[in-house]
Amino acid sequence: MSQTQATFGTGIAQCRSDFPALDQDVNGHRLVYLDSAASAQQPAAVIDAVARYQRNDHANVHRGVHTLSHRATELYEGARDKLCAFINASNRAEIVLTSGTTEAVNLVAQSFCRPTLSAGDQILITGLEHHSNIVPWQLVCEQTGAELIVADIDDDGDVNLEHLFALMSERVKLLGIGHVSNALGTINPLADIIAQARQHGIAVLVDGAQGVPHMNIDVQALGCDFYAFSGHKMFGPTGTGVLWGREALLEEMPPYQGGGDMILEVSFDNTVFNELPYKFEAGTPNIAGVIGLGTAVDYLLSVGMDSIYEHEKTLHAYLASQLASVDGVRLIGTAKHQASVQSFMLNDIHPHDLGTILDHQGVAIRTGHHCAMPVMKRFGLPGTARASLGLYNNSDDVDHLVAALEKARQIFA
Amino acid sequence: MSQTQATFGTGIAQCRSDFPALDQDVNGHRLVYLDSAASAQQPAAVIDAVARYQRNDHANVHRGVHTLSHRATELYEGARDKLCAFINASNRAEIVLTSGTTEAVNLVAQSFCRPTLSAGDQILITGLEHHSNIVPWQLVCEQTGAELIVADIDDDGDVNLEHLFALMSERVKLLGIGHVSNALGTINPLADIIAQARQHGIAVLVDGAQGVPHMNIDVQALGCDFYAFSGHKMFGPTGTGVLWGREALLEEMPPYQGGGDMILEVSFDNTVFNELPYKFEAGTPNIAGVIGLGTAVDYLLSVGMDSIYEHEKTLHAYLASQLASVDGVRLIGTAKHQASVQSFMLNDIHPHDLGTILDHQGVAIRTGHHCAMPVMKRFGLPGTARASLGLYNNSDDVDHLVAALEKARQIFA
Amino acid sequence: MNDTLQKDELRELYREVILDHARKPRNFGRLDDATHTAEGINPLCGDKLRLYLIVDAEQTVVSVGFEGSGCAISMASASLLTETVTRLSVEDADACFRTVTQRLTQANDGASATQETDLSRLRALDGVREYPSRVKCATLAWHALHAALKQSDSKATTE
Amino acid sequence: MNDTLQKDELRELYREVILDHARKPRNFGRLDDATHTAEGINPLCGDKLRLYLIVDAEQTVVSVGFEGSGCAISMASASLLTETVTRLSVEDADACFRTVTQRLTQANDGASATQETDLSRLRALDGVREYPSRVKCATLAWHALHAALKQSDSKATTE
């Protein structure tokens, strides 16, 4: 069925075999997994690290003097160190482990914003955001009387920078902005945006869920205040994530949740919170998941973030051009800089129907609103079909997708 | 080194071999794991279920039309159904999946209490509680001006019921109480306590972290309003947990976190939250972990909760009597009804030193405050040594512990 | 790869009658004088529709309309629904809800004997049974029907 | 099981001198006229101590005391600390902090040459190196020393 041979990404091409889930047939066809933006597959190294940990080293962390507890703590805290280096945080105290991007954003909304926001203050986001970077701000605005304001996006799926900058003022206390749009693939020009926000004294949270898996991240160079991302999108386990925050800000913030591990001393009159990052990590963490996430970091580094970025850039260009060449396909999201994601429509076929027809041919794409309903509304669509790439995809996958679309056209002819 | 043969628990005895982590040497000795109250080991069935899922079926849940997404959703929601039946919830909508007990308690503090508490109101807990059932209430009391009040415990480690009942009044909005104390093993007489609370219209949250792994739980029979527990204490993965709540209460509560999956519809003016239980499950959940937790439920049911309870009851009695027979040992926690946990001191040896000496002989116990500093303070101790049992322990483990204590006595002679 | 078999299965799902109803839904539009109405939402794919019923004094559904948008399966199912339940008693209409949901979620199609109603046109939906992830689309309008018959304004989801 | 070897390793950790210092800590008690003080907390095992220093005009540590409770290792280490740093210059005392923490956390014991101070009594702590989970106990008092020398009242933890 494949029309061309993989013509690029050969250096990275062998990575595909590291991912056991990709080596299967679905509905009688080789699986073509184009849904990594929703959740990525894991290399065997990650799956095995988690299982090995459970078979040999599991115990609760931080609180035990026995050998297993010590081993578990070393592995768990070792993963934190890896994450710290991976995004170039200045200090492991800045790596707060969460259950995902969503919890990380909620933590900032509740611990950074809620105590200080009041009526008249504003939180600024863009029209591109994922629900996880919208609803937490809506909730805190409702709780405090602050106002949520939203910068428009244009027809290509770029944030309208003029509008965004015009909305910035001293009233704005925080800007929440995605690194890469999960719906349209737009890479936001963060350097400019953050520099501008700085001038107004606006704190910046970057939703990096779709950034981290695809490019080298240096939080210090970015200049933001918070950077949030999820383990499961970067080939690590579900139920893991990171909130990176500047130490000085985290230091000032009250804890988010109460419980074990986040305190130094509890009495009924007076409770002393633990130091960073533990102040924000209440209860038994996802130990196995975090250890797996550390292995995912090792894996990504062994492949090389720059190779990944180059590979995906080339492949995305191929994806976009091949899709555009299909009769009746309309690309949704044609921003100047895009990464890994391409949304589209085929004639008037509802994306959900398209998803079923492709799945029937072994091609897994996502269809629907992609947790970005405002983006859909902006384009007047009920949803889109979205193909998204991970480091393991190749041009053959794209060719399969295109071939499968032909069949959809026939059925709905 | 073992002085007696395992003389009971033979029916359940073969379970031990289901747990790979128990089959190892630590410091040259067979591992004797007596720290399940901190975190339990996993049966191979759970470890394998998680790995199998990652190798074959992983994708994001709820939002996808393709085969893997459908499989993942079926497995994930299937686990919810298992949990629902396991604790006899009346309805799967009442099973809110969380990252653990700690998050579950914080959810109730923030979504149930915070919107309605005000100065003059009270939250009632007992002197036995784990930090996870103290600090979330402290935080919400500070946020709302409500008062945290605490029922005393007596010298055996029983809650002083007279005091507890005397503290109940219409001012008390919620009682947070553990099912089983992780520090002292006390099983609270929940039926009486909940009945009494009901008379004052007090909502009751039971911290079931140490209940679920050891006995059959029927939340409807208990009559409480919320029941919280953790996956990793019941032989399931870390990063998983459950808040069970009465549907009518959950229905009224605002969401806890905002994000994907917990909404039906997002626009910048108006966001419609999803129905139960999804309203409380923002973001990509710990899919693999929850699937593993479902397998842990299968495992527990296959062993039988009543057998587990009986086995551990006998073994706990043996543990307590063997410990008490060691010269210089003082039991901490001698409540009428105890489960699975025994704290103790040996002469004036600091528990931490004891932990090291036992670990050196392959015996893993926990030492310190067990995230229950108020209990330690009550007994005037910096911490205790704590041996805790899981279904896989046997009398041989107890004998090893006792033998290892002899060496500690010699060193500190 | 056996393209023929697949195409057949897909054609089973997307039968001509389904495509036809999806493209030209019958009874599409709001009924201003509706006595019963309910919204159906499928958060998975964004299907969203509102059903309008006019029930007369004899408890007969005299008129049915719907508006909304969604995939071919949900639109066709809603359209077929309007044709099926018009002129039925409220009781029979609600029995249809049960029959259809059972029929689509269970392997066999045991149900339809429970009533007199002519459900033959609903056979068009049978292909959905092979696509469990699409059953929600096919049943959405029926859940809305059930909700509408229970109360006058409510929201149904298939989650 | 080779009980002899083990007993030896444990005896290396719990040497007589450690047990002696733990049972009868030297310079135990609050110094009311302290010029510098800091608290050390090890949340892991609940070790908690407060160190008091009197530093004179020449920047010499003229007196050291501590109070608190903890395991044998942390108590003995604090007791040994008070004996070691009394009469040292502030600079040398702080150098001790670095030497001890390095010595206990690194496999080899390279450090002590960096200064003139007599650290011989601290060899008693060397057994701790085999017990990574106990290093925090042994270094707790030293972290408090470092914190005390930096500012007049602060809290140190070994997390």
Ligand SMILES: Cc1ncc(COP(=O)(O)O)c(C=O)c1O
């Ligand atoms: C009685 C009790 N409550 C709550 C918790 C907190 O559970 P987790 O750390 O899994 O959130 C624990 C365990 O640490 C516990 O033993």
Ligand SMILES: Cc1ncc(COP(=O)(O)O)c(C=O)c1O
């Ligand atoms: C851009 C973006 N932000 C946030 C999220 C939320 O991440 P999670 O569901 O892992 O919390 C996602 C993924 O769903 C995303 O793509």
